[in-house]
Amino acid sequence: MFSDFDFGVIWRSLPYLFEQGMSFTLTLTVIATIGGIILGTLIAMMRLSSKPILSGFAASYVNVMRSLPLVLVIFLFYFLMPYIGQWIIRADRPIQVGALSSTMVTFTLFEAAYFSEIMRAGIQAIPRGQVSAGYAIGLNYREVMRFVVLPQAFRNMLPVIFTQTIVLFQDTSLVYVLSITDFMGAASKIAQRDGRLTEMYLFAACIYFIICFTASTLVKILQRRVSIVR
Numbered sequence: 001m002f003s004d005f006d007f008g009v010i011w012r013s014l015p016y017l018f019e020q021g022m023s024f025t026l027t028l029t030v031i032a033t034i035g036g037i038i039l040g041t042l043i044a045m046m047r048l049s050s051k052p053i054l055s056g057f058a059a060s061y062v063n064v065m066r067s068l069p070l071v072l073v074i075f076l077f078y079f080l081m082p083y084i085g086q087w088i089i090r091a092d093r094p095i096q097v098g099a100l101s102s103t104m105v106t107f108t109l110f111e112a113a114y115f116s117e118i119m120r121a122g123i124q125a126i127p128r129g130q131v132s133a134g135y136a137i138g139l140n141y142r143e144v145m146r147f148v149v150l151p152q153a154f155r156n157m158l159p160v161i162f163t164q165t166i167v168l169f170q171d172t173s174l175v176y177v178l179s180i181t182d183f184m185g186a187a188s189k190i191a192q193r194d195g196r197l198t199e200m201y202l203f204a205a206c207i208y209f210i211i212c213f214t215a216s217t218l219v220k221i222l223q224r225r226v227s228i229v230r
Contacts, residue, residue: 183208
């Protein structure tokens with residue numbers, strides 16, 4: 001079955017696959033995760049706000065982002081943002097938006113919608129009695145959220161946050177639409193160049209499986225530990 005396989009092409013391509021492809025994939029995953037959690041937490045707090053303008057804006061943002069395919073959001077941001085920027089700063093021509101920066105921003109904004117729902121669930125899971133106790137000892141709203149609610153919400157939602165990060169890691173392969181070389185894109189380029197599609201795609205699938213399966217196993221262990229703490 002594997003007599004015609006050229007495993008040498010995999011070995012020769014390892015430096016390119018991991019130094020350029022996988023490094024970009026991991027960088028994008030980390031940046032989008034951190035940015036998405038920070039922005040998502042702010043959106044979650046806005047959605048829980050008693051002010052209709054803030055809650056309405058946050059709800060609309062989440063519903064719009066979660067209703068669109070990520071690949072469509074990537075296209076829309078990359079092709080429309082130059083004209084939106086031109087209109088905002090009243091420039092004579094569309095502003096320059098590079099594929100790399102566009103991808104970083106798009107993934108962060110898109111993932112923020114999902115992380116916001118995760119954080120909203122975590123915040124709402126905190127007993128109201130703890131919030132009332134925080135106010136009773138003289139804390140204001142920001143201090144209650146900072147010292148009482150958010151630390152517990154983050155801890156409780158860690159398994160779900162890491163699960164969403166695994167999904168994000170898999171979704172990074174969509175950057176091929178902007179001709180950016182991630183791990184999957186690097187494997188595809190080598191496959192097309194050397195005519196070894198089966199070998200490269202099979203190798204890429206194995207790497208994705210190993211990373212995602214390992215991460216999922218660690219998430220399950222973390223989930224058990226968090227449940228014990230609770």
